[in-house]
Amino acid sequence: MATIAGTVRTTDAKLLRFALRLDAMGTGANGAVYVVVAAIFGEMFGLPAVFLYPIGAFLVAFAAAVFFLASRPTVSRAAVGVVMAVNIAWVAASAELLIAGWFPLTGLGTALVIAQAVVVAGFTGLQFAGLRKAA
Numbered sequence: 001m002a003t004i005a006g007t008v009r010t011t012d013a014k015l016l017r018f019a020l021r022l023d024a025m026g027t028g029a030n031g032a033v034y035v036v037v038a039a040i041f042g043e044m045f046g047l048p049a050v051f052l053y054p055i056g057a058f059l060v061a062f063a064a065a066v067f068f069l070a071s072r073p074t075v076s077r078a079a080v081g082v083v084m085a086v087n088i089a090w091v092a093a094s095a096e097l098l099i100a101g102w103f104p105l106t107g108l109g110t111a112l113v114i115a116q117a118v119v120v121a122g123f124t125g126l127q128f129a130g131l132r133k134a135a
Contacts, residue, residue: 008062013075016130020070020083023123024063030116031059045109077135080127087124091117 034041034056038049069079094117097103098110105113 013130013134015133016075016080016127017070019123019126020066020075020080020125023083023120024067024070026065026119026123027059027064027066031056031061031063034059044106045112045122046105047103047109051103078133080131084124084127086121087127090120091124094120 034052036056038052038056041047041052042049066083069075069083092114098105098113103109
């Protein structure tokens with residue numbers, strides 16, 4: 001059996017670990033770029049730097065937590081559920097940002113928000129597939 005008390009054994013979690021590591025790398029890189037070049041991105045994308053700094057810091061911290069989760073001998077299904085919930089919230093917030101018009105996004109900014117939402121949804125889909133495969 002693949003599950004033991006709400007965890008996934010190392011041998012059963014290759015796809016799940018790959019999905020988590022991919023998420024961590026993409027999220028961490030994105031967050032680091034936000035923190036380092038928030039002012040430049042603000043102008044390019046129509047997003048205020050004051051918004052990008054805390055988002056970038058959150059993304060870096062979240063990425064570290066996801067990478068840590070992927071490195072554990074057993075992977076907690078509940079923790080993966082939290083990662084997936086945060087990812088789904090990111091996609092929903094991206095849609096809300098576009099629909100509500102919170103910021104005067106440039107065309108490039110709109111494309112960035114959509115692209116990030118699609119990528120994060122992809123991470124979530126891979127994580128879900130990894131959980132199902134390890135079940």
